[in-house]
Amino acid sequence: MTARADPPAAGAPLSLAQEVARARRRRRRAFLRRLFGHPSFLIGFVILVLFALTALLADWLAPYGPTRIHFRAILAPPSADHWLGTDGFGRDVLSRIIYGTRVSLRIGLFVVLFTGIIGTILGTLASYVRWLDALIMRGLDGLMAFPGVLLAIALAAALGPSEMNAIIALTVTFTPRTARIVRASVIVVQQMQYIEAARAVGAGHGRIVFRYILANSLSPLIVQLTFVFAVSIIAEAILSFLGVGPPPPAPSLGNIIADGRTYIQEAWWITVFPGVVIAVAVLGLNLMGDGLRDVIDPRQRSNRGGDH
Amino acid sequence: MTAFLVRRLLSAIPVLFVVTLVTFLIMWLVPGDITAEIAGPDATAAELAAIRERLGLDRPIWVRALAWYGDLLRGDLGYSYLLNRPVVDAVIERLPVTLSLTALALALATVMGMLLGILAAVRHNTILDQGAMVTALVGLSIPDFWLGVVFIILFGVWLGWLPTGGFVPLSEDPVGWARTMALPAFTLALTQMGVIARMTRSTMLDVLGQDYIRTARAKGMKRHTVIFRHGLRNAMIPIITVIGVITGVLLSGAVVIETVFSLPGVGRLIIGAIQRRDFPIIQGGLLVTACVFVFVNIVVDMLYAWFDPRVRNDR
Numbered sequence: 001m002t003a004r005a006d007p008p009a010a011g012a013p014l015s016l017a018q019e020v021a022r023a024r025r026r027r028r029r030a031f032l033r034r035l036f037g038h039p040s041f042l043i044g045f046v047i048l049v050l051f052a053l054t055a056l057l058a059d060w061l062a063p064y065g066p067t068r069i070h071f072r073a074i075l076a077p078p079s080a081d082h083w084l085g086t087d088g089f090g091r092d093v094l095s096r097i098i099y100g101t102r103v104s105l106r107i108g109l110f111v112v113l114f115t116g117i118i119g120t121i122l123g124t125l126a127s128y129v130r131w132l133d134a135l136i137m138r139g140l141d142g143l144m145a146f147p148g149v150l151l152a153i154a155l156a157a158a159l160g161p162s163e164m165n166a167i168i169a170l171t172v173t174f175t176p177r178t179a180r181i182v183r184a185s186v187i188v189v190q191q192m193q194y195i196e197a198a199r200a201v202g203a204g205h206g207r208i209v210f211r212y213i214l215a216n217s218l219s220p221l222i223v224q225l226t227f228v229f230a231v232s233i234i235a236e237a238i239l240s241f242l243g244v245g246p247p248p249p250a251p252s253l254g255n256i257i258a259d260g261r262t263y264i265q266e267a268w269w270i271t272v273f274p275g276v277v278i279a280v281a282v283l284g285l286n287l288m289g290d291g292l293r294d295v296i297d298p299r300q301r302s303n304r305g306g307d308h
Numbered sequence: 309m310t311a312f313l314v315r316r317l318l319s320a321i322p323v324l325f326v327v328t329l330v331t332f333l334i335m336w337l338v339p340g341d342i343t344a345e346i347a348g349p350d351a352t353a354a355e356l357a358a359i360r361e362r363l364g365l366d367r368p369i370w371v372r373a374l375a376w377y378g379d380l381l382r383g384d385l386g387y388s389y390l391l392n393r394p395v396v397d398a399v400i401e402r403l404p405v406t407l408s409l410t411a412l413a414l415a416l417a418t419v420m421g422m423l424l425g426i427l428a429a430v431r432h433n434t435i436l437d438q439g440a441m442v443t444a445l446v447g448l449s450i451p452d453f454w455l456g457v458v459f460i461i462l463f464g465v466w467l468g469w470l471p472t473g474g475f476v477p478l479s480e481d482p483v484g485w486a487r488t489m490a491l492p493a494f495t496l497a498l499t500q501m502g503v504i505a506r507m508t509r510s511t512m513l514d515v516l517g518q519d520y521i522r523t524a525r526a527k528g529m530k531r532h533t534v535i536f537r538h539g540l541r542n543a544m545i546p547i548i549t550v551i552g553v554i555t556g557v558l559l560s561g562a563v564v565i566e567t568v569f570s571l572p573g574v575g576r577l578i579i580g581a582i583q584r585r586d587f588p589i590i591q592g593g594l595l596v597t598a599c600v601f602v603f604v605n606i607v608v609d610m611l612y613a614w615f616d617p618r619v620r621n622d623r
Contacts, residue, residue, distance in 0.1 A: 139326055141323050142326020142330065145324075146597075147601040148559065150594060151330070153563075154334055159337055159338075260457070261457060264460060271461065275450075275451060275455075275457075279450045
């Protein structure tokens with residue numbers, strides 16, 4: 001972005017740079033107004049902020065420590081002392097859920113970050129370096145041939161259960177589709193006249209790629225990454241449920257549900273509540289993604305294909 | 309059409325190559341001595357040496373890769389020392405359960421999703437439309453395995469309507485089979501019907517805005533004839549694409565949900581193998597499931613070409 005110029009006095013002549021900066025600011029403000037005026041995006045954004053605050057303020061919000069054992073309240077149903085009941089070790093389910101949001105959020109953020117970076121590199125290389133295109137794309141096609149999160153399950157099983165390995169497994173699983181999306185939008189941008197113009201005035205490859213191509217093909221990537229975030233939260237829960245996610249006793253939304261499965265006959269609350277939290281968080285991200293796409297690309301209104 | 313099929317089959321070769329390569333490399337990612345894990349806890353030193361010899365773990369990785377491909381071409385996916393039988397047999401035996409669960413869920417998701425989508429499109433911008441789309445989005449946001457557990461609590465533990473797990477083969481007792489498959493299939497379908505509903509709605513809205521729809525209505529055709537014969541038929545292609553995509557999701561969802569409902573499919577085989585660290589089974593299960601999905605994608609593309617002649621002539 002260009003440096004912000006101070007607003008000039010009324011009537012004073014503007015330099016070209018000031019004009020451009022002013023137009024940019026106006027466009028950005030209009031974009032944000034449209035975005036936050038979109039009901040889905042706004043609702044989703046509020047949900048995500050609440051979710052993030054819960055994770056950040058867990059130490060203050062949680063009534064008890066996440067691994068503290070209450071011997072007199074083993075498998076206790078929801079009550080004034082334990083709003084969402086306790087689990088088989090007498091641990092407070094509400095506190096575990098509050099701390100569990102940290103793991104989900106952390107995994108989601110890292111998967112989004114790595115998927116975004118690697119997807120952008122692969123997608124740009126494939127579209128910009130012609131001889132690499134077929135090689136990269138066939139590789140990605142191969143990875144996408146593993147249905148859903150099955151590859152992530154197998155990878156996490158091979159690497160061993162840990163948070164880092166879950167992040168690696170999910171990144172490998174979600175990068176191919178992201179790279180494809182980047183490639184598709186880079187190919188469109190590459191054919192724009194301003195790229196030809198940049199080349200004509202002698203801009204180097206680096207400048208063309210970073211300053212012009214990537215800057216102009218980011219929006220589909222951002223929409224995609226919102227959905228990757230949503231799917232990562234569900235996928236973490238699946239990995240933990242199957243015992244190949246972040247290991248206990250530290251709580252994650254997924255492994256609380258896995259704990260609850262042993263007690264479905266006598267303690268439904270262990271299973272039900274963390275799942276509701278996952279569903280609400282994922283719904284928030286899906287709403288945000290839908291809103292973002294509507295605002296960025298009004299032609300493609302809400303016909304998202306499933307991608308987890 | 310034949311030329312298209314041949315081209316499509318040829319394009320599956322590099323995909324299958326990557327799939328097999330990745331499956332091979334997964335074993336190589338396992339930290340530590342894999343031999344002990346494969347052989348099980350009470351293997352003797354001689355057995356360990358025999359397995360290491362058989363897997364060629366002392367040889368360089370490219371030799372092992374060649375051996376892996378050699379075995380694959382002969383239809384050999386390795387040997388499970390923990391189950392004491394060839395991997396191929398164990399996986400193939402479990403495949404029908406997973407496939408029938410996926411197919412059942414796909415059928416349910418398609419029917420429910422398309423009905424919801426058509427309803428929303430026809431009643432565009434009404435409460436019905438918004439309700440359908442909210443339902444679709446909520447379904448998409450629910451983790452399917454969790455929904456499965458909740459259904460077990462609700463219908464199995466509290467209401468006692470359906471068994472909480474277990475499996476009856478179709479050949480022995482069709483009613484019992486349906487009772488054990490209904491809940492898992494419905495669970496999977498509920499979370500994925502939203503994808504189909506959203507796609508159906510948006511393409512139906514596009515199609516219903518076309519001139520020929522107005523013409524058909526203007527010449528006095530019945531409303532539902534126009535919607536189904538003129539509208540839906542032309543909206544099918546994007547819907548088929550989505551059906552192809554969610555088949556993959558359902559296939560991997562089936563793998564997880566089998567564990568929840570204790571169905572003896574490939575999924576429970578893989579998950580059990582993960583807990584026992586039986587890597588040949590994990591590899592074999594992963595590979596076979598991926599091959600099924602590659603095959604499904606070919607079928608989807610053929611359907612595509614069948615619905616839209618432009619596709620088969622274009623490429």
